[in-house]
Amino acid sequence: MAEPVRFGVLGCANIARKVIRAMTLAEGVEAHAVSSRSLEKAQRFAEEVGKATGAKLIAYGSYEELLSDPQIDVVYMPLPTSLHLEWVQKAAAQKKHVLLEKPPALTLEEMDKILKVCEDAGVQYMDNSMWIHNPRMEAIRAAKQSKENFGQVLRFDSSLHFHLPLHSGDIRLDSALDALGALGDVGWYCIGHSLWAMDWDLPQRVVAQPGTKTSKGGVITSIGATLVWADGRVATFYCSFEAAWGQQAYLVGTNGHIHWNDLCIPMREDSCAFVTSSKPGLINSDTEVSNEYRETRVDLRVPQEALVLEDFAAIVSGLKAGKEALDSRWPERSYKTLRVLLAVKDSYDKGEAEIRVT
Amino acid sequence: MAEPVRFGVLGCANIARKVIRAMTLAEGVEAHAVSSRSLEKAQRFAEEVGKATGAKLIAYGSYEELLSDPQIDVVYMPLPTSLHLEWVQKAAAQKKHVLLEKPPALTLEEMDKILKVCEDAGVQYMDNSMWIHNPRMEAIRAAKQSKENFGQVLRFDSSLHFHLPLHSGDIRLDSALDALGALGDVGWYCIGHSLWAMDWDLPQRVVAQPGTKTSKGGVITSIGATLVWADGRVATFYCSFEAAWGQQAYLVGTNGHIHWNDLCIPMREDSCAFVTSSKPGLINSDTEVSNEYRETRVDLRVPQEALVLEDFAAIVSGLKAGKEALDSRWPERSYKTLRVLLAVKDSYDKGEAEIRVT
Numbered sequence: 121m122a123e124p125v126r127f128g129v130l131g132c133a134n135i136a137r138k139v140i141r142a143m144t145l146a147e148g149v150e151a152h153a154v155s156s157r158s159l160e161k162a163q164r165f166a167e168e169v170g171k172a173t174g175a176k177l178i179a180y181g182s183y184e185e186l187l188s189d190p191q192i193d194v195v196y197m198p199l200p201t202s203l204h205l206e207w208v209q210k211a212a213a214q215k216k217h218v219l220l221e222k223p224p225a226l227t228l229e230e231m232d233k234i235l236k237v238c239e240d241a242g243v244q245y246m247d248n249s250m251w252i253h254n255p256r257m258e259a260i261r262a263a264k265q266s267k268e269n270f271g272q273v274l275r276f277d278s279s280l281h282f283h284l285p286l287h288s289g290d291i292r293l294d295s296a297l298d299a300l301g302a303l304g305d306v307g308w309y310c311i312g313h314s315l316w317a318m319d320w321d322l323p324q325r326v327v328a329q330p331g332t333k334t335s336k337g338g339v340i341t342s343i344g345a346t347l348v349w350a351d352g353r354v355a356t357f358y359c360s361f362e363a364a365w366g367q368q369a370y371l372v373g374t375n376g377h378i379h380w381n382d383l384c385i386p387m388r389e390d391s392c393a394f395v396t397s398s399k400p401g402l403i404n405s406d407t408e409v410s411n412e413y414r415e416t417r418v419d420l421r422v423p424q425e426a427l428v429l430e431d432f433a434a435i436v437s438g439l440k441a442g443k444e445a446l447d448s449r450w451p452e453r454s455y456k457t458l459r460v461l462l463a464v465k466d467s468y469d470k471g472e473a474e475i476r477v478t
Numbered sequence: 479m480a481e482p483v484r485f486g487v488l489g490c491a492n493i494a495r496k497v498i499r500a501m502t503l504a505e506g507v508e509a510h511a512v513s514s515r516s517l518e519k520a521q522r523f524a525e526e527v528g529k530a531t532g533a534k535l536i537a538y539g540s541y542e543e544l545l546s547d548p549q550i551d552v553v554y555m556p557l558p559t560s561l562h563l564e565w566v567q568k569a570a571a572q573k574k575h576v577l578l579e580k581p582p583a584l585t586l587e588e589m590d591k592i593l594k595v596c597e598d599a600g601v602q603y604m605d606n607s608m609w610i611h612n613p614r615m616e617a618i619r620a621a622k623q624s625k626e627n628f629g630q631v632l633r634f635d636s637s638l639h640f641h642l643p644l645h646s647g648d649i650r651l652d653s654a655l656d657a658l659g660a661l662g663d664v665g666w667y668c669i670g671h672s673l674w675a676m677d678w679d680l681p682q683r684v685v686a687q688p689g690t691k692t693s694k695g696g697v698i699t700s701i702g703a704t705l706v707w708a709d710g711r712v713a714t715f716y717c718s719f720e721a722a723w724g725q726q727a728y729l730v731g732t733n734g735h736i737h738w739n740d741l742c743i744p745m746r747e748d749s750c751a752f753v754t755s756s757k758p759g760l761i762n763s764d765t766e767v768s769n770e771y772r773e774t775r776v777d778l779r780v781p782q783e784a785l786v787l788e789d790f791a792a793i794v795s796g797l798k799a800g801k802e803a804l805d806s807r808w809p810e811r812s813y814k815t816l817r818v819l820l821a822v823k824d825s826y827d828k829g830e831a832e833i834r835v836t
Contacts, residue, residue, distance in 0.1 A: 138763045172763075274700075274721050277635065281730065282759075327688055329704040330832060331712035342632075344704065344714065346687040354689035356702065356714065363632050363730045365758040365767060368737075372639065372721045379726075379739070382767055389765045400723040401640075405496050405530075407747045407781050409723060409740055423765050474688060474830070 124150035125193045125433035128186045128216070129177075130207060132156045132165040133198035135221065139248070141173040142425035148433045149426075152192055155180035183207060187214045193436050194219055196248070200297035201226055201304065208234045212241035217436050219428075222247045223304035223461065224454055231458050235451045244435050246428075246450040249312055249457075251384050253427040256392050256418040257316065263378055263416070264317075264371060269398035271374030273353055276317035280306040280367045280383055281342075281360035292361070293339050301340035302361045303465060309384045310357035311464070312457045314347055317355065317371055322456055322478045323347040328468035333362065345464040350478065375399055389423035482508035483551045483791035486544045486574070487535075488565060490514045490523040491556035493579065497606070499531040500783035506795065507787045510550055513538035541565060545572045551794050552577055554606070558655035559584055559662065566592045570599035575794050577786075580605045581662035581819065582812055589816050593809045602793050604786070604808040607670055607815075609742050611785040614750050614776040615674065621736055621774070622675075622729060627756035629732030631711055634675035638664040638725045638741055639700075639718035650719070651697050659697035660719045661823060667742045668715035669822070670815045672705055675713065675729055680814055680836045681705040686826035691720065703822040708836065733757055747781035 127143055129136050132154065143151035154169070156162035159181025166177040180186040187195065187210055195211045197204065198221040205225065211218050218238055224247050225231040238245040251257065264270045284290055284302075292298045292305050300307075315322070329344035342360035367383035376398040386392035393415050403410045420427070438444030463475040485501055487494050490512065501509035512527070514520035517539025524535040538544040545553065545568055553569045555562065556579040563583065569576050576596055582605050583589040596603040609615065622628045639660075642648055650656045650663050658665075673680070687702035700718035725741035734756040744750035751773050761768045780788070796802030821833040 135764075138765055141763055141765075271722065274718070275716060277637070277716065279635065279728070279730070283732065325688060327830070329687070329712070329714065330683060330685055331704065331706040331710065333710060344712065346689065346702065346704075348689040352689065352691060354687070354702065354716075356687065356716070358633060358635065358712075358714070358730075360632070362732065364629065364732060364734045364755070365760070366730060366735045366755070367767070368728060370637070370726060372637070372716075372724060374641065374720065374722060376722045377724045381737070381771075385760065385765065385767050387767050389762065397722070397724070402723070402743065404747065405499055406493075407496055407499075407743065407783055409725070409743050409745050413739075425765055472685070472832070 122148065122437060124148055125436045126150045126152040126191050127194045127196050127429070128152055128189060128192040129154040130183050130186060130195055130197045131199050132161055136198045137169055138425055139196060139198070140169050140175050142423060142429055144173045144175050145422045146426035146429040146433065148437065149429045151175040151177055153178035153180055153186050153189055155183050155186035157182065184210070187211055187216060193217060194432060197221055201300065202297050205230045205234055209237050212237045212243050215241060215243060217244040219432055220245065220247050222249060222308045223300055223458060225458060226299055228459060228462060231455055235455060238451070239446065242446065244432070244439065244446055246432050247454045248428060249309065250424045250428050251309065252312065252316065253431050254386070254392065254424040255420065256394060259416060259418050260378055260394050263396050264373065268375065269396065270376045270378070273317060273371065273373055275353065275372040276314055276355040277370045278310045278313050278368060278383055279358040280309050281358065281363035282365040283363065284361035293335055293337070295337050295339050299339065300461070300465065302359050303340045303343050303461060306359040307343065307357065307461060308457060310359050311460050313369060313383060314355035314357060315456055315460065318349055318353055320453060320456060321349060323460060324350040324478050325474050325476050326460060326463045326467055327474045328464050328472050330472055332468050343464070343468060345467070347460065386424065389420065391417055391419050393417045480506065480795060482506055483794045484508045484510040484549050485552045485554050485787070486510055486547060486550040487512040488541050488544060488553055488555045489557050490519055494556045495527055496783055497554060497556070498527050498533050500781060500787055502531045502533050503780045504784035504787040504791065506791045509533040509535055511536035511538055511544050511547055513541050513544035515540065542568070545569055545574060551575060552790060555579055559658065560655050563588045563592055567595050570595045570601050573599060573601060575602040577790055578603065578605050580607060580666045581658055582816060584657055586817060586820060589813055593813060596809070597804065600804065602790070602797065602804055604790050605812045606786060607667065608782045608786050609667065610670065610674065611789050612744070612750065612782040613778065614752060617774060617776050618736055618752050621754050622731065626733065627754065628734045628736065631675060631729065631731055633711065633730040634672050634713040635728045636668045636671050636726060636741055637716040638667050639716065639721035640723040641721065642719035651693055651695070653695050653697050657697065658819070658823065659699060660717050661698050661701050661819060664717040665701065665715065665819060666815060668717050669818050671727060671741060672713035672715060673811070673814055673818065676707055676711055678811060678814060679707060681818060682708040682836050683832050683834050684818060684821045684825055685832050686822050686830045688830055690826050701822070701826060703825070705818065744782065747778065749775055749777050751775045
């Protein structure tokens with residue numbers, strides 16, 4: 121049995137709880153340590169999460185200590201976005217691979233630096249977008265490649281929204297920490313899915329839809345946008361901190377469409393589904409629509425949160441064995457997603473102006 | 479038993495077949511006559527439709543003859559939009575009530591004239607938007623009025639698309655007959671639903687989304703748009719002649735959402751449904767979403783195509799009995815829908831400029 125890939129967690133953010141749980145479920149992965157700026161907080165967090173998940177975490181009282189632990193292969197960073205560059209630089213200096221919480225950066229310049237420092241240090245970069253590691257995406261991709269039942273992609277509409285109390289003190293509403301607000305948080309997933317739907321081609325141009333809402337501090341709390349590709353494909357999305365939890369995906373082709381109503385976080389962690397409709401049409405003197413909706417179910421051996429870690433660990437194991445090079449797909453996809461996201465922000469800032477991307 | 483309300487049909491358009499069938503199913507309604515510019519065509523059509531539906535139709539060889547039949551109460555007009563004003567004027571002159579196929583007019587000036595001539599003549603105007611007469615809409619309205627389970631309306635996204643062969647010679651692709659293309663045809667329904675969702679308040683402004691497609695003759699074949707209300711509510715829609723048949727509606731509130739995937743033409747004509755999700759949220763350490771999707775089914779005594787006719791006939795019966803005044807809701811809703819539709823067209827024509835509506 122090969123050595124597990126050991127993960128250290130930088131910070132005690134809430135999201136780290138489910139990621140540490142996933143570390144205990146993922147094969148070939150070990151939850152090794154957690155750090156906070158205070159040892160006491162790190163110890164309390166390690167104990168709590170340990171009880172809930174069985175993870176045996178070393179607690180460090182500073183991020184630096186964790187980074188200098190030679191046993192750690194990968195650092196998972198659920199830090200506020202404004203701190204990412206600094207800590208990626210420090211992690212890369214210690215030759216730690218980096219699993220970064222999204223959004224990875226606030227500007228493309230920061231993103232360039234983050235990716236360059238990882239590449240130069242020979243460490244793998246990945247952002248923690250879980251959905252893309254879910255085998256459902258491969259099953260949907262196969263369905264959309266059917267010329268007969270789906271045809272050509274014309275449009276992808278997605279939405280992701282939940283209610284974040286605006287006075288909760290959540291970092292996602294603090295312009296000093298996560299200035300991209302709902303766009304950086306939930307919008308990240310919509311844009312990622314849109315690029316995925318278009319085979320990771322970049323759109324030619326993007327426009328923020330009118331109707332953006334912001335907090336009193338100027339952080340975006342709701343926004344929609346339209347992305348247009350050079351060949352005429354279109355994607356739209358809506359993301360918000362103000363609406364009831366909801367997450368729709370609707371992929372429209374010339375011969376059929378595909379729908380799933382749990383874009384980002386599956387209804388169940390052991391199984392998820394999508395619905396296809398192939399060659400639908402009017403029947404019965406045009407008063408009914410042929411109902412060919414078909415659900416395809418995809419079973420998950422481990423939750424998608426664990427699949428990210430397994431995919432990451434497989435790359436790290438390959439690197440450690442000297443068998444594999446850095447996997448450039450992950451930094452590329454992350455970069456493209458941020459590029460489009462910032463173009464949407466730019467469009468909003470410029471009064472819903474059209475922003476050229478390619 | 480009261481006299482039935484008698485309908486005459488101006489023209490032998492394909493859509494008239496299902497409307498005449500609906501006349502045979504609607505209570506208090508009689509399919510009385512059909513006319514074409516050629517008697518032979520009208521006779522052949524009357525015979526064909528009679529065989530299929532049991533309707534016993536008088537065939538007239540000119541529209542004028544039909545309009546002068548004193549037995550006819552209502553004229554149903556499935557004519558190309560460019561002919562509407564002329565024939566509404568002639569029908570009103572004969573004191574015939576008018577059920578008009580959509581889009582009712584190509585300009586607001588035409589629309590004003592159509593509505594004025596009907597009002598002045600004391601005849602009822604209604605456009606043949608069937609969905610709104612479906613009792614499902616009342617059931618959804620009740621669901622969205624639940625403060626606890628739905629909350630406040632934030633957004634409504636709809637889409638309606640089907641594949642219309644671009645060289646089919648269909649009037650909806652002929653700029654001389656139906657210059658509003660997919661926007662006038664399928665877009666009409668999306669905009670109507672959007673206004674319905676917002677309790678018939680007019681939006682403050684509309685913007686066509688980038689990515690509109692047109693035929694070689696310049697008729698819109700695909701378009702999306704964003705509508706914004708003064709209080710921040712947003713609606714978006716996508717309509718197309720280029721995609722597989724599909725019709726989505728997604729109404730988002732602060733505490734829940736409502737979804738139906740047969741916006742305009744129900745899957746079945748005797749029953750239709752919608753799905754509500756109330757107070758959805760993350761569960762199980764944030765790795766699953768609470769699945770509270772609930773389907774509500776609404777049974778239909780007669781198909782929605784017949785319900786329009788019954789609603790119309792009830793107004794006409796009331797007018798004939800001298801008990802009721804003209805019902806102003808129908809011309810108002812039709813006018814508002816066209817007003818928004820033309821604002822979207824204007825936005826597209828002006829390079830996706832924002833167009834003020836109110």
